[in-house]
Amino acid sequence: MVADLKPTRITEPALLRLSSLAALDACEMDALDQAAQRRSLLPGHREILPGGEARRGRHILLRGWAYRVRLLADGRRQILGFLLPGDLFGGDRQGSHVALNSVMSMTPVETCPAPAANQGDDGLAEAYAISGTIDEYYTYRQIVRLGRLSALERIADWLLEMHERLSANGLAENSTFPLPLTQEIMADTLGLTSVHVNRMLQTLRRNGLAKLTGGTATILDKERLSSLADVRPAHYTRSELI
Amino acid sequence: MVADLKPTRITEPALLRLSSLAALDACEMDALDQAAQRRSLLPGHREILPGGEARRGRHILLRGWAYRVRLLADGRRQILGFLLPGDLFGGDRQGSHVALNSVMSMTPVETCPAPAANQGDDGLAEAYAISGTIDEYYTYRQIVRLGRLSALERIADWLLEMHERLSANGLAENSTFPLPLTQEIMADTLGLTSVHVNRMLQTLRRNGLAKLTGGTATILDKERLSSLADVRPAHYTRSELI
DNA sequence: CGACAAGTTGATGTTACTCAAAAGTGGTGG
DNA sequence: CCACCACTTTTGAGTAACATCAACTTGTCG
Numbered sequence: 437m438v439a440d441l442k443p444t445r446i447t448e449p450a451l452l453r454l455s456s457l458a459a460l461d462a463c464e465m466d467a468l469d470q471a472a473q474r475r476s477l478l479p480g481h482r483e484i485l486p487g488g489e490a491r492r493g494r495h496i497l498l499r500g501w502a503y504r505v506r507l508l509a510d511g512r513r514q515i516l517g518f519l520l521p522g523d524l525f526g527g528d529r530q531g532s533h534v535a536l537n538s539v540m541s542m543t544p545v546e547t548c549p550a551p552a553a554n555q556g557d558d559g560l561a562e563a564y565a566i567s568g569t570i571d572e573y574y575t576y577r578q579i580v581r582l583g584r585l586s587a588l589e590r591i592a593d594w595l596l597e598m599h600e601r602l603s604a605n606g607l608a609e610n611s612t613f614p615l616p617l618t619q620e621i622m623a624d625t626l627g628l629t630s631v632h633v634n635r636m637l638q639t640l641r642r643n644g645l646a647k648l649t650g651g652t653a654t655i656l657d658k659e660r661l662s663s664l665a666d667v668r669p670a671h672y673t674r675s676e677l678i
Numbered sequence: 679m680v681a682d683l684k685p686t687r688i689t690e691p692a693l694l695r696l697s698s699l700a701a702l703d704a705c706e707m708d709a710l711d712q713a714a715q716r717r718s719l720l721p722g723h724r725e726i727l728p729g730g731e732a733r734r735g736r737h738i739l740l741r742g743w744a745y746r747v748r749l750l751a752d753g754r755r756q757i758l759g760f761l762l763p764g765d766l767f768g769g770d771r772q773g774s775h776v777a778l779n780s781v782m783s784m785t786p787v788e789t790c791p792a793p794a795a796n797q798g799d800d801g802l803a804e805a806y807a808i809s810g811t812i813d814e815y816y817t818y819r820q821i822v823r824l825g826r827l828s829a830l831e832r833i834a835d836w837l838l839e840m841h842e843r844l845s846a847n848g849l850a851e852n853s854t855f856p857l858p859l860t861q862e863i864m865a866d867t868l869g870l871t872s873v874h875v876n877r878m879l880q881t882l883r884r885n886g887l888a889k890l891t892g893g894t895a896t897i898l899d900k901e902r903l904s905s906l907a908d909v910r911p912a913h914y915t916r917s918e919l920i
Numbered sequence: 921c922g923a924c925a926a927g928t929t930g931a932t933g934t935t936a937c938t939c940a941a942a943a944g945t946g947g948t949g950g
Numbered sequence: 951c952c953a954c955c956a957c958t959t960t961t962g963a964g965t966a967a968c969a970t971c972a973a974c975t976t977g978t979c980g
Contacts, residue, residue, distance in 0.1 A: 506822050509908065514825040516818050537818060575817055576758050576779060580748050582824035583756040583869030587968070618926065627825035632968055634928065650977090666750050829936070860958065874936055876960065892945090 448472045450498045453522035453605045458562035467551035467560070472498060475548040478541050485526050485539035493549055494527025494564070500545030501616060505624075506537045515625040517574060518542075518598075522605050524550060524567050543616050574601075582627045585665070588636050590626045593665035595646055599655055615653040690714050692740045695764035695847045700804035709793035709802070714740060717790045720783050727768050727781035735791055736769025736806070742787030743858060747866075748779045757867040759816055760784075760840075764847050766792060766809050785858050816843075824869045827907070830878050832868045835907030837888055841897055857895040 451468045478484055497519050504516040519525055525539055553561035581590050602608040620630040640646045645661045647654050693710050739761050746758040761767055767781050795803035823832050844850040862872040882888045887903045889896050
């Protein structure tokens with residue numbers, strides 16, 4: 437009686453998020469849970485997916501933060517985007533044996549291989565596809581940010597994005613969320629210098645829009661922050677997205 | 679005897695490029711060729727894939743140029759990337775009914791629906807996947823360009839990219855290739871103003887690196903142009919230039 | 921406590937933007 | 951063929967945004 441209806445055995449927060457993207461059957465849930473058993477642990481500030489040569493197959497980030505990055509010959513660095521728990525990485529579409537850029541852990545991370553999606557109408561395949569679409573959305577958003585927003589707007593927009601993503605993963609409490617990164621990392625994400633990021637953050641704090649202290653960010657006035665970033669309300673884009 | 683070995687019936691240049699990405703069987707070649715019969719024609723400067731609501735399914739750009747674009751509320755515009763003959767668009771990964779941004783034609787274009795890829799080890803599916811990976815590569819490259827390259831470097835890098843892509847499609851002759859766009863479009867691609875683009879183009883011309891006239895671009899000194907974009911130490915490249 | 925990383929501040933420099941107008945370009949119709 | 955139009959490219963002068971350089975302060979962790 438009871439045996440049949442144990443509903444979700446998934447305990448890992450990251451997997452909850454991933455499994456929420458599409459309807460998964462019990463078998464797929466199990467596959468996810470199994471995969472999470474074979475997790476690998478890595479310290480912070482390590483390359484977890486070397487650029488140039490691919491670690492075969494798709495992986496799931498279970499815990500911690502990571503980022504895609506590209507280094508220029510003269511030392512300049514551009515961070516392409518962040519990976520949060522529940523995000524997929526690696527497994528660059530088949531045919532390419534080249535990882536396009538490297539993935540670094542920012543904090544200690546736990547990863548596991550992503551269970552293979554079966555042929556046909558597979559819930560997992562759909563979840564992966566949607567995850568990919570979301571990735572694409574944020575990648576394009578990053579382009580707009582870098583190309584057409586001012587420094588202050590970039591920071592505002594990016595903070596809202598981080599909040600939005602962490603909320604979706606259950607990692608934010610209201611308007612406060614962890615942000616375990618230095619101003620230099622932010623600078624390399626937003627195409628600025630760390631000095632300028634610092635000054636802009638002060639502007640946000642002075643005006644009561646947001647504050648960042650000790651690895652934690654708080655959005656104090658979402659309204660005005662949004663109007664700064666010119667971004668439509670997040671719920672509009674996201675709800676339509678999923 | 680002869681009937682069996684008619685090799686490739688594909689005549690459309692755009693399809694040649696697409697079919698070169700993976701090994702297609704005769705059946706798939708035919709499917710492509712069939713699809714190209716049902717082409718639609720659109721004038722320049724039209725929205726061919728409205729943002730917000732998706733025209734169902736994946737499409738192939740057969741002729742002409744198009745671009746992905748996002749408009750901000752105050753009129754600013756960021757071009758995310760270009761679509762050249764042989765490129766795929768639309769058909770945002772299944773599950774999302776939202777095109778993340780709009781696609782506009784820049785010149786008159788011809789498009790056709792992309793034949794569905796079958797399950798399993800399908801050559802078409804692989805070609806589509808590889809095409810997607812290539813797209814991703816250029817998208818990340820755009821981020822690096824906007825985030826960490828100077829105006830001159832952005833233009834140099836972008837010109838090389840255009841040359842590379844058009845060569846791959848057989849649309850460039852040596853170092854000369856069509857570039858049917860205004861300096862304002864370039865500006866909105868590279869996160870600059872058209873005035874500044876104009877000045878930087880003059881710099882390139884004055885130094886014999888590249889020239890753009892009347893919808894045609896010529897790369898005059900690929901070596902130095904690459905070294906500019908490829909980004910060795912900034913002072914080195916700069917002193918050589920001005 | 922000492923050392924090292926991160927954050928903060930000030931002064932100065934440079935890149936790219938803004939505004940405005942002139943000079944080219946191509947297409948259209950008289 | 952010319953005159954006209956709209957659009958694009960080019961030029962100049964002044965300015966704003968962000969970078970650079972260098973020091974100083976704060977925090978953290980052994």
